[in-house]
Amino acid sequence: MAAPPTGAAGGASILTSNTRTGRIIRWVDYRLPFVAALQHELNEYPTPRNLNYWWNFGSLAGIMLVIMIATGVILAMHYTPNADLAFDSVERLMRDVNYGWLLRYIHMNGASMFFVLVYIHIFRGLYYGSYKYPRELLWMLGVVILLLMMATAFMGYVLPWGQMSYWGATVITNLFSAIPVVGSKIVTLLWGGFTVGNPTLNRFFSLHYLLPFVIVAVVGLHIIALHTHGSNNPLGIDHRGPQDSIPFHPYYTIKDMFGLSVFLIIFAIFVFYMPNSLGDAQNYIPANPLQTPPDIVPEWYFLPFYAILRSITFDFLGIPGKLIGVILMFSSILLLFVLPWLDTSRVRSARFRPIYKIVYWFLLIDVFVLGYVGHNPPSGSIVTIGQIATFYYFLHFLILIPLIGKIERPRPLPISIGAAVLGAGAGAAAAGPTERH
Amino acid sequence: MPRQYVLAALAACLLVLGTATVPARAQEETPTPPKQDWSFNGVFGTYDRAALQRGFQVYKEVCSACHPVKHLYFRNLEDIGYSEDQVKGIASQAQVTDGPNDQGEMFQRPGRPSDPIPGPFANDNAARAANNGALPPDLSLITKARDGNGDYVYAILNGFKDPPANFKMTEGTYYNEYFAGHQIKMPPPLSADQVKFADGTQATVPQMAHDVVTFLSWAAEPSLEQRHRMGFKVIVFLLILTLVLYAAKRKIWARIPH
Numbered sequence: 001m002a003a004p005p006t007g008a009a010g011g012a013s014i015l016t017s018n019t020r021t022g023r024i025i026r027w028v029d030y031r032l033p034f035v036a037a038l039q040h041e042l043n044e045y046p047t048p049r050n051l052n053y054w055w056n057f058g059s060l061a062g063i064m065l066v067i068m069i070a071t072g073v074i075l076a077m078h079y080t081p082n083a084d085l086a087f088d089s090v091e092r093l094m095r096d097v098n099y100g101w102l103l104r105y106i107h108m109n110g111a112s113m114f115f116v117l118v119y120i121h122i123f124r125g126l127y128y129g130s131y132k133y134p135r136e137l138l139w140m141l142g143v144v145i146l147l148l149m150m151a152t153a154f155m156g157y158v159l160p161w162g163q164m165s166y167w168g169a170t171v172i173t174n175l176f177s178a179i180p181v182v183g184s185k186i187v188t189l190l191w192g193g194f195t196v197g198n199p200t201l202n203r204f205f206s207l208h209y210l211l212p213f214v215i216v217a218v219v220g221l222h223i224i225a226l227h228t229h230g231s232n233n234p235l236g237i238d239h240r241g242p243q244d245s246i247p248f249h250p251y252y253t254i255k256d257m258f259g260l261s262v263f264l265i266i267f268a269i270f271v272f273y274m275p276n277s278l279g280d281a282q283n284y285i286p287a288n289p290l291q292t293p294p295d296i297v298p299e300w301y302f303l304p305f306y307a308i309l310r311s312i313t314f315d316f317l318g319i320p321g322k323l324i325g326v327i328l329m330f331s332s333i334l335l336l337f338v339l340p341w342l343d344t345s346r347v348r349s350a351r352f353r354p355i356y357k358i359v360y361w362f363l364l365i366d367v368f369v370l371g372y373v374g375h376n377p378p379s380g381s382i383v384t385i386g387q388i389a390t391f392y393y394f395l396h397f398l399i400l401i402p403l404i405g406k407i408e409r410p411r412p413l414p415i416s417i418g419a420a421v422l423g424a425g426a427g428a429a430a431a432g433p434t435e436r437h
Numbered sequence: 438m439p440r441q442y443v444l445a446a447l448a449a450c451l452l453v454l455g456t457a458t459v460p461a462r463a464q465e466e467t468p469t470p471p472k473q474d475w476s477f478n479g480v481f482g483t484y485d486r487a488a489l490q491r492g493f494q495v496y497k498e499v500c501s502a503c504h505p506v507k508h509l510y511f512r513n514l515e516d517i518g519y520s521e522d523q524v525k526g527i528a529s530q531a532q533v534t535d536g537p538n539d540q541g542e543m544f545q546r547p548g549r550p551s552d553p554i555p556g557p558f559a560n561d562n563a564a565r566a567a568n569n570g571a572l573p574p575d576l577s578l579i580t581k582a583r584d585g586n587g588d589y590v591y592a593i594l595n596g597f598k599d600p601p602a603n604f605k606m607t608e609g610t611y612y613n614e615y616f617a618g619h620q621i622k623m624p625p626p627l628s629a630d631q632v633k634f635a636d637g638t639q640a641t642v643p644q645m646a647h648d649v650v651t652f653l654s655w656a657a658e659p660s661l662e663q664r665h666r667m668g669f670k671v672i673v674f675l676l677i678l679t680l681v682l683y684a685a686k687r688k689i690w691a692r693i694p695h
Contacts, residue, residue, distance in 0.1 A: 049695060091508045091578070094660070101660040102667070246693060254689050258682040265675045272668025273480060276581060284582035284657075285574075294617070422694055 015039065041227060046245035047252055048233035050421045054128075055231065055252075056259035057121040062219060063260060064114045069212050071107040072156075079159065081205035083198040086161035087286040105275040111153050112278045113267050115301035118146060122336075127360055129348030130232040136340040138225035143336045145218050150302070150333075152211040155204040157299060162283030167296045169196045169204070175309070178323040195289065235413070235420055236348025243418030295377060303374030304367050305329050310378050311390040328390065335397050342397060344405030352411040355404045363396045467617050470585040470592035473647070477654060480669060483662050484655045489517040491634050492652025495645045498632050500576060503568060503623075505556025508577035509656055512550040516659055517652070524550050531555055569609045571622035580650065581657045587650045589615065594646035597625040 014022055015029065015036065029036050078097050080089035093100040122142070125131055131139035158169045173190045177183040192199025230239060239245055246252075270277070278300060282293045298306050309329040312321040335342075350357040366389050373386035414420035476485040493514065496506070511528035515521060528548035533555055536543035548555070556575075558564035565572050574582075583589045592615040600612035600619070610620035627642045634640055655661070 049693070088508075095508065095513075101664065105664075250689050251693070254682065254686045258679065258686045261675055261679040261682050265672060265679065268668060268671050268675060272664050272671065275664075281582055281584050281586075284578045 042249040042253070043247055045227060045248045046230060046239065046242075047248045048231055048239065048244060048417050049246045049251075050233050050235060050417050051231060051252065051255075052234050053255075053259060054120070054124040054234075056256055057117050057124060058226075059256045060260060060263055061114065061117040061121055064110060064117055065212070065215060065219065068107060068110050068114060069216070071103045071110065072209070072212065074103055075107055076209060079205075081159070081202050083161060083201050083287070086159065086201060090160045102271070105271045109267065109270040109275060109278060111156065112299070112301065113263075113270070114149065115153070117263075118149065119301070122146070123364065125232075126363075127350045128232055128234055129236050129343070129345075129350070131340045132343065132346070132348050133340070134229050135225070135232060138222060138229075139340060140337050141218055141222040141225055143333065145215055145222060146336075147333060148211055148215045148218065152208060152215065153299065153301070155208040155211075157283075158201065158204045159208060160283060161201060161287045163285045163287055163291075163293050164280045164283040164296070166196060166287035166289065167293055168298055169200060171296050172298070173200075175326050175329075178320065178326045180323070197289075232348060233417060234349060234351065235417055236352070237413055237417060240416040241418070243422070244416055297375065300371070300375075303372075304370035305332060305374070307370040307374035307386045308332050308390045308393065310374070311383075311386045313378075313383060313387075328394070332393060335394075339397065339401070342401050344402050345408060345410065346405075347410040347413065352413055353404075353408055354411065355408045356401075359396060359400050359404065362392070366392045366396070467615060467619070470588040470615055473588050473591055473650075475587055475654070476651065477661055480665060482665055484517070485651060486518040487636060487638075488648045488651040489655055490519070491636070491638060491645075492648035492650070492655075493517060494632055494634065495627075495649040496576070496652055499626055499645075500649065501557060503557055503564070503573040504576045505558075506554055506577040506656055507556055507575050509554045510550070511548060511552055511554060513659065515550075517655060521550070528552060569622060573623070576653055577656045579657065580654045587654045590653060591646050591650045593621070594627055594649070595643055 014025060016022070025035050028034065075093065078089065078093045078100065080086055090104070094104060095101075097103075125139065125142070154168075154172060158165045173187055173196065176186045176190065179186060188194065190200070190203075191197065192203055230245075280297065280299075297303075306329075309325045312325040312328065314321050316324055345353060345356065347353055350360055369385065369389045370393065373382055373389060376382050378386065475482070476488065477483060496504075511524055511531075514524050514527060519527065528550050531548035531552075531554070532545045533548045533552050534543055535546050538544055558567065561572055580587045580590055585592070593613060596613045596615040598612055598614055600606055604612065604619070606612060607620055610622055611624055612619055613621040627645050629642055630640050632640050632645065638644060
């Protein structure tokens with residue numbers, strides 16, 4: 001029962017085998033250790049044996065990034081970044097380019113799917129304390145990726161140059177005008193003029209093509225940081241020995257592939273049967289600077305932040321409400337950078353943190369409430385609910401998280417991953433009694 | 438115990454949100470367009486060819502007096518069941534501006550299948566001038582550009598009514614139940630037996646509205662049938678792949694206790 005898992009057969013032999021392939025690979029690897037690196041990161045890379053399906057979402061997000069870049073590069077071949085031609089070039093693509101509709105619907109819905117995956121990935125990290133020592137930089141790189149994704153998605157949504165593209169761009173770029181002194185200069189710089197127009201579209205297109213490759217680079221750093229200390233796990237305790245881990249390949253490659261296949265089914269349902277359900281009908285109307293749409297609503301994945309932005313309806317200590325809203329919106333994400341130091345508990349997993357577990361779910365509910373508020377016109381009780389939810393969001397991170405770490409009595413941790421998974425007495429290091437769950 | 442708190446909190450939130458939406462709904466007087474049973478709904482949905490051709494006839498004889506379909510080309514009409522020769526015939530009935538010729542002049546010639554279907558007005562200003570200041574929107578994306586899609590367009594076409602007794606109408610507008618604000622500048626476009634269908638279908642207003650919405654839905658989303666067919670194959674493939682991968686996953690993980 002306690003036999004340590006063996007690595008994948010075959011993989012290790014290729015670097016030492018005396019076949020022709022073996023010799024070629026050794027020749028290359030002596031000069032550029034590519035296969036050896038793969039070997040190291042996949043075959044030998046020890047992974048906690050107890051990862052659950054919530055750990056699938058990181059690799060899924062990585063694959064989604066590749067899908068977005070692949071479809072996006074082809075879309076760019078057919079797209080014309082000109083305010084007079086952009087809308088029609090997208091329609092041309094949808095109608096006259098072979099499978100153009102498919103590429104565009106994959107890219108459009110892919111953006112939403114990417115955010116679903118990344119939001120689940122983030123909330124996985126929050127639940128199991130993946131941001132804590134020694135993974136603080138890993139977490140912070142993730143927040144950088146999130147910010148880059150948001151910028152990329154926002155600029156991508158402007159490119160079809162529909163009504164919501166144009167007015168969304170107008171509202172969001174105007175946020176920077178709230179910055180004292182230099183605000184209006186920054187907005188002019190973003191626009192490349194005195195209103196959202198052709199120069200805006202051109203620079204957004206350029207940046208929308210650039211930023212995904214920056215994301216790829218940061219994902220690379222994210223993975224290097226991940227592989228330095230290995231994945232966290234549902235128990236949130238460190239690896240203590242070989243009985244705690246299994247090789248990434250084949251155990252997690254096959255699990256990731258199964259998860260990918262399930263995800264692709266959901267993705268395909270959106271692409272083929274409800275491709276416009278997550279978008280706004282207004283964006284099939286060409287941009288019209290003279291006509292404001294009845295409701296300017298961002299894409300769903302920005303709604304909670306939009307709600308925070310709009311929550312401050314009053315000036316405070318002489319600071320305009322608009323500026324406070326902008327500051328709060330940005331700090332709602334920037335806060336995540338310091339989360340590893342706000343959390344005073346040394347126990348990672350919420351499984352062993354009875355109080356944190358409750359506020360975790362409250363935070364999740366709070367974010368959904370914020371999303372609901374962001375979706376609706378700000379009138380009547382919607383405003384009040386938005387203010388309470390915004391207040392609670394910051395209360396969670398700034399007060400509850402530091403406080404709970406101090407007052408909470410965590411449940412006893414299992415002695416090792418191997419012991420917890422394999423049962424008491426199993427594994428060389430698991431000598432003592434173990435926690436049952 | 439934590440679970441109970443969470444559920445209680447969730448219920449409380451839903452309750453608050455539920456009551457919060459009531460005033461928002463009450464303000465909104467425009468009714469939601471009723472759902473229609475379109476041939477192109479559902480996983481296997483396709484466009485009803487007879488309805489498409491009748492719809493094209495309604496567009497050509499009624500709507501096209503004011504509304505362009507600028508993303509459509511004559512050649513696209515082969516998709517709705519017309520033969521190549523029929524499309525050539527339809528195209529040649531239109532006059533298209535071409536040029537400049539060797540003398541540097543623009544000239545008129547009969548349309549060809551490769552031409553975009555010409556709109557009724559030279560430009561937006563001409564359209565406004567002819568329509569009491571209102572701009573009749575392009576119809577080639579209309580069903581995708583409105584919440585409610587085809588159901589909305591159908592509801593508008595059938596939604597003209599006498600205004601309620603105390604309702605003040607602005608000059609040059611018409612009362613429409615489903616239009617936001619109820620005052621639409623488009624006069625009721627359809628009247629019974631306005632067109633004569635070749636297949637003998639009775640040209641009632643709901644029938645013409647149904648057919649033209651089918652046509653406009655196709656105009657907005659011509660790839661729908663291909664998309665539905667491909668999606669079915671893709672999903673069946675993925676379901677089988679998922680089962681195979683699940684079996685493989687179980688087999689591989691059986692090597693180790695977990």
